[in-house]
Amino acid sequence: MNHNDTDRAPSTFHVKSFGCQMNVYDGERMAEMLGARGMTPAADGRDADLVVLNTCHIREKAVEKVYSDIGRMTREDGSRPMIAVAGCVAQAEGSEIQRRARNVDIVVGPQAYHRLPDLIDRAGRGEVAVDTDMPAASKFGALPARTKQSRPSAFLTIMEGCDKFCTYCVVPYTRGAEISRSWSAILDEAKALIDGGVKEITLLGQNVNAWLGIDGRGRAQGMDGLVRALADIAGLERIRYTTSHPNDMSDGLIDAHGEVEKLMPFLHLPVQSGNDRILKAMNRSHTVGDYLKIIDRVRAVRPDIALSGDFIVGFPGETDAEFEDTLRIVEQVRYAQCYSFKYSPRPGTPAATMDHQIPAAVMDERLARLQELLNNQQAAFNTATVGKTTDILLERRGRHAGQLIGKTPWLQSVHVTAPELALGDMVAVDIISAGPNSLAGQLSRRKAA
Ligand code: SAH
Ligand code: SF4
Ligand code: F3S
Numbered sequence: 001m002n003h004n005d006t007d008r009a010p011s012t013f014h015v016k017s018f019g020c021q022m023n024v025y026d027g028e029r030m031a032e033m034l035g036a037r038g039m040t041p042a043a044d045g046r047d048a049d050l051v052v053l054n055t056c057h058i059r060e061k062a063v064e065k066v067y068s069d070i071g072r073m074t075r076e077d078g079s080r081p082m083i084a085v086a087g088c089v090a091q092a093e094g095s096e097i098q099r100r101a102r103n104v105d106i107v108v109g110p111q112a113y114h115r116l117p118d119l120i121d122r123a124g125r126g127e128v129a130v131d132t133d134m135p136a137a138s139k140f141g142a143l144p145a146r147t148k149q150s151r152p153s154a155f156l157t158i159m160e161g162c163d164k165f166c167t168y169c170v171v172p173y174t175r176g177a178e179i180s181r182s183w184s185a186i187l188d189e190a191k192a193l194i195d196g197g198v199k200e201i202t203l204l205g206q207n208v209n210a211w212l213g214i215d216g217r218g219r220a221q222g223m224d225g226l227v228r229a230l231a232d233i234a235g236l237e238r239i240r241y242t243t244s245h246p247n248d249m250s251d252g253l254i255d256a257h258g259e260v261e262k263l264m265p266f267l268h269l270p271v272q273s274g275n276d277r278i279l280k281a282m283n284r285s286h287t288v289g290d291y292l293k294i295i296d297r298v299r300a301v302r303p304d305i306a307l308s309g310d311f312i313v314g315f316p317g318e319t320d321a322e323f324e325d326t327l328r329i330v331e332q333v334r335y336a337q338c339y340s341f342k343y344s345p346r347p348g349t350p351a352a353t354m355d356h357q358i359p360a361a362v363m364d365e366r367l368a369r370l371q372e373l374l375n376n377q378q379a380a381f382n383t384a385t386v387g388k389t390t391d392i393l394l395e396r397r398g399r400h401a402g403q404l405i406g407k408t409p410w411l412q413s414v415h416v417t418a419p420e421l422a423l424g425d426m427v428a429v430d431i432i433s434a435g436p437n438s439l440a441g442q443l444s445r446r447k448a449a
Contacts, residue, residue, distance in 0.1 A: 010049030012042040019056025022204045025155040027054040036144040050082045055089035057170045059344035070101045088174035094132045114142035134176045148196040152424040158186050159205025167283045167350040183213040200238035208241045209248040224252035231262040242268045246286045249294050258301030264409045270310035274329030275322040306336035306410035314343040314363035316354035323366050336381040338374045342367050382434035389430050389446045413438040
């Protein structure tokens with residue numbers, strides 16, 4: 001029996017999120033739910049009565065990290081908190097987790113976490129507490145309304161799951177099928193966030209731009225309609241969205257980038273590879289040419305847009321020449337920032353059993369070459385903003401006294417000396433210098449261009 005050492009119902013909790021923005025959002029919703037139940041947050045996992053490890057299954061390393069964290073939960077006196085494993089590892093491995101890590105009390109998947117209070121009660125009674133259902137009724141209706149937020153920028157999940165089945169990826173298995181939340185649920189949550197002090201909302205989905213719904217007047221709407229409706233809400237100043245799939249990049253959404261002032265000039269649009277044979281083997285269902293055409297159209301309506309993407313190097317069978325094609329597309333697009341990964345075989349995905357898996361040393365070399373190019377592009381993009389005056393939303397304190405950190409419309413972090421009171425404000429700054437990962441600015445007398 002997996003019994004924890006606290007025989008009382010837990011009164012403090014700590015949620016640790018390991019994954020993508022949606023995973024972070026889920027962690028926030030779980031924390032709000034436990035708070036609504038009268039529990040209080042603890043800053044450190046080992047001091048808490050309940051620790052929720054909100055896990056990610058996307059790459060092998062992410063999974064290993066969870067098991068090492070579980071091992072480290074035991075306190076000096078030998079006791080330990082009640083441990084819940086949530087998120088995508090919970091979904092993928094289910095009760096296997098308790099076989100591998102005996103001190104796990106609760107396993108709860110990403111579509112079932114609204115049932116966490118009940119699972120805590122069950123675990124408290126020493127019962128098996130595993131829930132990896134994907135119930136037809138979405139969890140959202142069962143979660144408490146959003147509360148006051150500590151930061152001016154918030155995530156809002158509008159789409160769950162993925163139907164694309166890229167051959168390397170676990171998400172369709174851990175998150176289930178694509179489901180859009182309703183128009184009214186999204187607008188209500190946005191209004192609650194804005195009432196709680198939020199000025200920037202990032203709409204989330206694994207393929208966020210595949211969102212579909214019916215508006216209050218019975219008309220069919222896509223992401224662009226939703227963005228326009230959000231932009232009409234007073235008090236909301238910035239709208240972002242992530243992650244997008246090239247196939248769902250509609251003309252309407254591209255047009256919105258040219259027309260909706262609150263929609264920020266930033267687009268995260270992963271292509272994964274610059275080679276058509278590899279894209280086909282990945283089941284991406286778009287070509288390099290399709291992708292470049294979208295980039296051209298977006299740049300035509302919003303020339304200053306900052307582009308971001310994801311790349312995988314060393315997909316099974318990738319030749320040197322095919323990898324060079326990835327360098328070529330990066331050179332053509334010129335990214336403001338990017339994520340790049342070594343291919344990681346995931347259990348149960350088609351690519352994991354494909355022939356010609358690429359040796360680790362080759363992947364290391366390819367990743368280093370790609371990242372050098374991407375880092376240079378990011379540095380160039382940052383340098384190009386020096387001398388500009390721009391608005392930043394002050395989101396958090398910096399490491400030095402008197403320093404605050406805000407984001408530009410293009411998602412760069414700016415360090416600025418500003419009064420503490422200004423936290424949460426939108427202020428104009430002159431960008432005075434650029435580093436590889438952030439900018440330095442000073443409060444401006446001018447208005448942002
Ligand atoms: N839905 C998003 C991405 C979700 S996962 C999209 O399609 O754009 C985030 C990124 O992780 C992916 O874009 C991909 O680059 C990377 N990734 C996913 N599975 C991977 C794997 N098995 N190995 C290495 N990287 C992977
Ligand atoms: Fe994974 Fe592909 Fe779906 Fe993105 S689109 S979540 S990479 S299967
Ligand atoms: Fe990871 Fe699940 Fe997100 S696998 S990337 S936490 S959807």
